[in-house]
Amino acid sequence: MKSSPLVTIIIVYYKRREALLRGLASARGQSYANREIIVVDNHSEDGIGDFLSAHAPEVRLIEMDENRGACGGRNAGIRAARGEIIITLDDDVYFTSPFEVAKTVDAFAERPAVDVLAYRLCDEGTGALRLREWCHPRSWKDYGDTEFETNYFVEGACAARKEVYSVAGLYYEPLFIGCEGWDLALRILDHQFKILYEPGIRVYHSKSAETRTAERPYYFYTRNYIWIAFKHYPILQGACFLSVKLAMMLYFSVRSRRAGAYLRGVRDGCLGIGKILKDRSCIQPETLAYLKELERCRPGLLARLSRHREAVQL
Numbered sequence: 029m030k031s032s033p034l035v036t037i038i039i040v041y042y043k044r045r046e047a048l049l050r051g052l053a054s055a056r057g058q059s060y061a062n063r064e065i066i067v068v069d070n071h072s073e074d075g076i077g078d079f080l081s082a083h084a085p086e087v088r089l090i091e092m093d094e095n096r097g098a099c100g101g102r103n104a105g106i107r108a109a110r111g112e113i114i115i116t117l118d119d120d121v122y123f124t125s126p127f128e129v130a131k132t133v134d135a136f137a138e139r140p141a142v143d144v145l146a147y148r149l150c151d152e153g154t155g156a157l158r159l160r161e162w163c164h165p166r167s168w169k170d171y172g173d174t175e176f177e178t179n180y181f182v183e184g185a186c187a188a189r190k191e192v193y194s195v196a197g198l199y200y201e202p203l204f205i206g207c208e209g210w211d212l213a214l215r216i217l218d219h220q221f222k223i224l225y226e227p228g229i230r231v232y233h234s235k236s237a238e239t240r241t242a243e244r245p246y247y248f249y250t251r252n253y254i255w256i257a258f259k260h261y262p263i264l265q266g267a268c269f270l271s272v273k274l275a276m277m278l279y280f281s282v283r284s285r286r287a288g289a290y291l292r293g294v295r296d297g298c299l300g301i302g303k304i305l306k307d308r309s310c311i312q313p314e315t316l317a318y319l320k321e322l323e324r325c326r327p328g329l330l331a332r333l334s335r336h337r338e339a340v341q342l
Contacts, residue, residue, distance in 0.1 A: 036065075125230070146224065150231065167331060177225075202304060
């Protein structure tokens, strides 16, 4: 990699103008000069193109002809990216300082064996670690400030070498939104790329309430876990993976009184298996062994429940 590689920052946008303004300001204010910024408008139809032309003319805008979800939006940006390093941000995520892109470049240069960096997500108000997005196979209390290899990254708060997408592929668009990072992470690891949690690179998540429907996560996560289990895992391992995820989603949905969305997710997940049959490709035994080794460090049930008490998930 060049000493000052081109970095592409991709922001996927959908009807969150105020949130986008913060993200754009933080991206445009980065100290690292060799960068490009791409905004993918997921068919918002709110005049964002005219606004960018007037106020941020250097930003490249990709306008989708329909809302293709987080997966389709990110893929459009990745296909258009010219950078050797690609940073993907949600429109309600923004850098905590002007130096985060420079730190990203340095992290890749100093760690040639690392291919994906999972950023630390911080609460916008307090700056503390956001527990809602902590799904790493380590205790947040003990490892929140420590870098380690992981099988997880937040799709809208990460960086990857462009080669990762060329080899492992892009986001799986039938998922639309929800768990798409888990699907991609399995393919990334299956191609022997490494994912590193890097707490020294930080972003804020404002968690904009706009466009977030109350039932969305319970439906999409449930449906998509079924598809991911079928798409990537051998039968036994897939059953184990899915039983844990469905039990977790059932707990979340009952607690939040969204059991109907959960049941629709189960229904559509099962009915939709046929359409993803052509994409089934089980991960290798070596990858399963690596995942198992990572999962040995995951805290037990009581520790995970304590995290849920501190910050309610979903």
